[in-house]
Amino acid sequence: MFFTIINNAIVQGIPLLFGSTGEILTEKSGNLNLGIPGIMYMGGCAGIMGAYIYENSTQTPSAALCIIIPLLCSLVGSGLLALIYSFLTITLRANQNVTGLAITTFGTGFGDFFGGSLTKLMGNNGNISVKLTSDYYKTTLPFAEDLGWFGKLFFSYGFLAYVAVITAIICAWFLKRTRAGLHLRAVGENPATADAAGINVTKYKYLATTIGGMIAGLGGLYFIMDYIGGSWTNGGMGDRGWLAIAIVIFAIWRPNLAILGSFIFGGLYIAYSYTSGLGRAASAIFNMLPYVVTIIVLIITSMRNKKENQPPQSLGLPYFREER
């Protein structure tokens, strides 16, 4: 029972981890991308579209292509959306909050429209399913079953789950230990300083935001392919995108803490299902828990007022060199 809960919390946490890692990378460049929910949605939708088209185009789909095509589609879809956000906020210096919310609206709308209508166009009875691709995504290590609770806890996930954790660790290492990471943090803290130091602020902002979006998009792909098993429901992802943004605050902008945060939030997200005899209203209160935790973390970090635990200083602000 205990291991099942942990196991489920981790499964719930993986999409959140992708989302929050991507958002941390983005925010470290000073861009507050509120389009993450839309970008994750887009990542999932683009992935399933790719998988569906491929599965229906050939009699004998190969395992490698079943993995690679949705993966690429997802990366391209979410990357494009993040690129639109970057162009609007970095080059045109549009308001980041407004742009982000527009991207979220656009991403979910795009997903609902194409995901929902794709099945109709393809002539199936209103239910898109890419069972085959999903099975490949869900493949676990063969010896996981033999290891009992240990295997269940550590080896019972599809490959994307490991990608999520490794990406977060790489991001943490990148930000802390590399020159480019130092430069990226400088851009997010104080772009004028970074610029004067000879760092290409625009390049760093574009790259961090776009790559961050692509990472977040994988969260959508994992959700569609692994978590719900390769089918599409409009609005199926719920508020996971917003949770991912909340985790960024919970993790005080550190990808390694985001791993822990995602799993905790994943657990809180499904906590209601382990409490018997709950009505609809009571379970809604449980759904609130992750946000309550976020607010508590915000209060604690503001009260302790340690500079390192604050958001990047220029978060949300556009940068324009020749302004005087």
Added chain:
Amino acid sequence: MSQNAAIELRNITKTFGSVVANKNISLTVNRGEILSILGENGSGKTTLMNMISGIYFPDEGQIFIDGKEVVIRSPKDAFEHKIGMIHQHFKLVDVFTASENIILGLEDEKRFDLKAAEKKVREISEKYGFSLDPTKKVYEMSVSEKQTVEIVRVLYREADILILDEPTAVLTPQEAKRLFEILRRMRDDGKAIIIITHKLHEVLSLSDRVSVLRKGEYIGTVKTSETDEKSLTEMMVGKKIELNIERAEPCNPQERLLVSGVSCVNREGVTLLNNVSFTARSGEILGIAGIAGSGQRELLEAIAGLQKLYGGDIVYNDPKTGKKENLRDKTPLQIREMGVRLSFVPEDRLGMGLVGNMDIVDNMMLRSYRRGKTFLLERKAPKNLAEEIIKQLEVVTPGVSTPVRRLSGGNVQKVLVGREISSSPTVLMAAYPVRGLDINSSYIIYNLLNEQKKRGTAVIFVGEDLDVLIELCDRILVLCAGQVSGIVDARKVTKEEIGLMMTKIKTGGENKNGKE
């Protein structure tokens, strides 16, 4: 080192919109020399230097380094030509350590190695005599430490052309002296140093040659040994100005503001003001001297009702009714409504005094909007006031409807001071009203304060230039770490005496850092 030109500018022109910031400027700097660039506010000194360091790109003109023409499109290009700029507003990342800031932007080294960088920073510090801890976070540093980081950063890049934009504006006299020693050592090391400053005595004591700019134009270059303060000032402002500040004897002084035992603590529980007592009299200027951050701001804020008092009283004698009112724990609005008129020029011009995106008229209305008879705004009176201020204080602006943020620093300051004085206050507090202003505008402000004094206003003037304090004020209160270390007669005191009082009380923290 032979006297060869390290950098030469030829006919540099730069415009921002319709404003010509630099027009046809040519100058040269040799190796092993210190060149001062002197000019009033808005004369284009910083713009010119920003073009050398790659922040701006010139519209016309050429730049030569070691006789070869170069194109500097970005700060990175500037580094490649070994040009390093120490900005007036420090370009540092607060949450980074000294050495992280220093290596920021460097990509030429093979491996990212913070330890090696720290070692090199220590070596440079030793060579030129800095005291700098490479692992200290910038937000924990004092202003002079931050400046040290800036300087070490350009030395780390092996820059041999150094540009310093008003480096002493934020330093105490002692720190400035130490900086000059270091700069001289660098000059002897063969580096070309350009220093931008307003302070004439620094120009004369430090530099080898002086180039003067006026309103974006190049006026000329003279050898420091062949000039004096008077002729430099003439070159700079274009017209002769009186160097002595007028000072009338206070007439009929009355006790206007009695501050007794005022104490303040901040949110972290650090004592900012400790048992401060003094009396401000009508018809006199009370100067407040002290190292930046000794509690000047908090003291003025306490009187203006912006700071909660931990202890003490502020008693105000109303000149009209003769009543005594205690200002303690009253809101700024209550203080105004009681008939107590305090005009407050905050240190941070745009942050607290003016709204940058609003035009001059609207900023005037921030003080008068309650006066209207109907619920509609009355713009006529504030518009007249704005026009009067522009005329009287020679504010350079396209018109009254220009957003304040588009004006240069000095002009913003004039608008703010003009508005505060226009409400004919009985107590006028001014914190650093001439900070960043050129000599000419500074004198306009001094005259305004003197006029207020003659009108019978109790003027409280927080200043940083001791010469000005001694010449302008009647009495000077010296603050040190939130405590009053003395109130002296400005007519008798010497600069050294005040300097000593400013540093008399030493806090434990400073001693630990090895400061003198």
